[in-house]
Amino acid sequence: MERTVAQKLEALLTLQQIDSKLDAIQKVRGDLPEEVMDLEDEIAGYETRVGKFEKDIAVLEEEINRNKQAKKEAEKLINKYKDQQMNVRNNREYDAITKEIELQTLEMELADKRINEANAKIARKQDEIKNTQGILSERKKDLNTKNTELKALVSESEEDENKLREEREKQIQHIEDRLLKSYDKIRSNALNGLAVVMVKRGACGGCFNTVPPQRQADIRDKKKIIVCEHCGRIFADVEDVVIVEKEKSRR
Secondary structure (H helix, E strand, O other), X not given: OOOOHHXXXXXXXXXHHHHHHHHHHHHHHOOHHXXXXXXXXXXXXXXXXXXXXXXHHHHHHHHHHHHHHHHHHHHHHHHHHXXXXXXXXXXXXXXXXXXXXXXXXXXXXXXXXXXXXXXXXXXXXXXXXXXXXXXXXXXXXXXXXXXXXXXXXXXXXXXXXXXXXXXXXXXXXXXXXXXXXHHHHHHHHOOOOOOEEEEEOOEEOXXXXXXXXXXXXXXXXXXXXXXXXXXXOEEEEEOOHHHHHHHHHHO
């Protein structure tokens, strides 16, 4: 069954009222949810950094082991060449073996240099890990504190929030997809989260720009959905100020 414009507007206004209550709950929590998320991202970044340093150290340790092995191989060759030197038959063979010994000695020195450089890099990375873990520990304490605060706030309003979310799910069943998409789009662009408003004292209840009398009459008729020409919010109805003031005077 096709719903009338009046029914569509009523459904949208009810949805707006539910969403405004949910917004109020979120407002009480302030920036805490975002702060918790930022801290979680920051902690993940520091943990990734520590992991990278540890991988770098593992690579450097492998390099050290390779150079130690190369040094051992060079040492074996030197001993072998020295033994051969004792049995040379002429000066040419002696000079050739001497050059090989010198070459392997240089290989040992180069291996030592590389080992020392790698150890220095490991020491620097270990310092980086220590500093990063110190920061990480502080950030985790901050996160724990923020999470405790957020959980306390959430627990205070959790029951109301769950009820409102259930009401919201039921309410959107009464709104066609096209209207719901428009509503969500307007809401996402509005600083105060208002997509559906009343005309109050001759002005838009969202941006407070004046609404001409003829337009107010069309809004009252509810023959079509009318939006504010300034902010694009949907007009649900026109609040009758006279009636409100009379009711106040009766009280």
